[in-house]
Amino acid sequence: MRFAEAVERIERATSLADLGGESAYRAYAKAVHPDAVSANDSATATRAFATLSRLYRERRRVAITGDIADLVVDGDNLNKVPRDPADSDLMEAEAAALTKLQEQGDPKYRPYAPRLRDSYLHEDHERKRRRINTIERLVGFVALDQVKSQLDPRDVAWMWRRLLVGLGWAHRAGVIHGAVLEEHVLVHPEQHGLALVDWCYSGERVKAIVARRRGAYPPEVLKEKTAGPATDIYMATGLMTRLMKDPPKPLQRFADGCSYDKPRMRPQDAWRLLHEFDEVLHSLYGPRTFRPFTI
Known part of the structure; x- marks a missing residue:
């Protein structure tokens, strides 16, 4: 032009x-x-x-105020704008993670994370530069922080299964999510879909945490600022157990085995863990059946 x-x-x-x-x-x-x-x-x-x-x-029309950024609706996309220019490195981490998932992740599991449409630097009128990520908008999905009461364990079961699938897909592509929390896990109630969002905390070296959720992080993040597959499994387990009302003892034992302080004592492979989880569910509830779910 x-x-x-x-x-x-x-x-x-x-x-x-x-x-x-x-x-x-x-x-x-x-x-x-x-x-x-x-x-x-x-x-x-x-x-x-x-x-x-x-x-x-x-x-700008802010649709969602996130941990570090505002999400602005732009048709079928969301523009993620960090409020502080200093957080642009976290936007870069998210762009790198989503790019790696798109290029190296098995396309069969693509719906478990939104697509990165674009990532660019924006300079405002004060000449402050921010990294902005344009991300696919997931229509019909609801964040789990919108769940206001504890759920039947059978409803949590399908979310837990899909969360392990999504994490296994990311880990096989070499990507750690780093912040598996209520606001970063979206579900589609009618279709029983699930997607992980807000990949700006990804990576083996932890640059930031969600301060108000400090208690949900495992020791290696808080003490050593490191993360790995066992970190995501620990946080996913904590999230799922927080959602459940009166978890059956077999599910509680399963959760306890994923929640040791030392990461080397926890499961390291989300897909292998999924098979163990399915065995626990089958012993509790028999063959899987579809349960309608609403939030």
């Missing part, structure tokens, strides 16, 4: 939608960025870039 053309369109626009919406923002920002033009055009570029930034700010 030519500089003069971009400036003219920005000056005429009354909203970002006039320029083509969020998807067109990057092209305009690149065309009128003050660092990308000659000295003669610098003042014009500065004004146009400031106008473009204002249009961007005004079009």
